[in-house]
Amino acid sequence: MSPITVLAVDDNIVVRAGLVTLLETSDDIRVIGEAGDGVQAVEQTRKLRPDVVLLDVRMPVRDGVSTIEELASLTKVVMLTHTEAPEVVQTALLRGASGYLVHGHFTLDELTRALREVVHGNGNPLSPVAATALVSSLRSFPVPRGPVDPASLGLTPREAEVLAAIARGLSNAEIAAELFLSEKTVKNHINRIFRKLGVTSRAAAIARWNGHTAPGSG
Structure with a gap:
């Protein structure tokens, strides 16, 4: 390697x-x-x-x-x-x-x-x-109303499940186990989620999921 x-x-x-x-x-x-x-x-x-x-x-x-x-x-x-x-x-x-x-x-x-x-x-x-x-x-961060409609973010149902798991703090391995996927498949989903949301980190993706606009995400 x-x-x-x-x-x-x-x-x-x-x-x-x-x-x-x-x-x-x-x-x-x-x-x-x-x-x-x-x-x-x-x-x-x-x-x-x-x-x-x-x-x-x-x-x-x-x-x-x-x-x-x-x-x-x-x-x-x-x-x-x-x-x-x-x-x-x-x-x-x-x-x-x-x-x-x-x-x-x-x-x-x-x-x-x-x-x-x-x-x-x-x-x-x-x-x-x-x-x-x-x-x-985060204590001073605006309190979200809750997760936004996945369709409004252009996410598929499976991508929404993965992003919801990320927002709960789960690692790739934990997401894979919970959703019965391989870690490689989880990584592929995360890469697609990042592209669709225009972000490059989990923190920014979670911000979008909770209805906030992360810096640099449009």
Whole structure:
């Protein structure tokens, strides 16, 4: 199996160097490029086509959050940052980040597992502090009236079942078991749902399902 390729994006060269050193201890992960700001991140992603971008939030020239939608249209994005503000966590996930990890709140094993989960479509990893921040931000989110009519989103009945399961927090494996499908079939359904809704993350899909318009989803 080919190694997971990573682009490390952080304006602090010491942080980048440490991250590269850590990741390259894993046999199945390879850092193929680095960038120091959002502009470089987009350029390098288009050039190198990594499987996943590890993206900082606060950077010069162009910050991480403003690049998420563009990067997420090209590959998977996992935020890797010191920033744990609730509104930043929520915005990052709604704009298409597949995970949010906060420095000092994960181990090397947890980081490499998160990369594998994201690349293989098996989860959306969050550091505990990021999960807490997300819950906090959602408390001020408009209360939905309930799931929208699936037909209004252009979803088939089966796709609606899958999206409802995602909204309940189920993983791909759990959805497969509940709906008597293979995980590959579940992934195919999720990819079609994302295309129909014009989103790139589960958080954004759930927002649409609950009647909200996620940033960047039209």
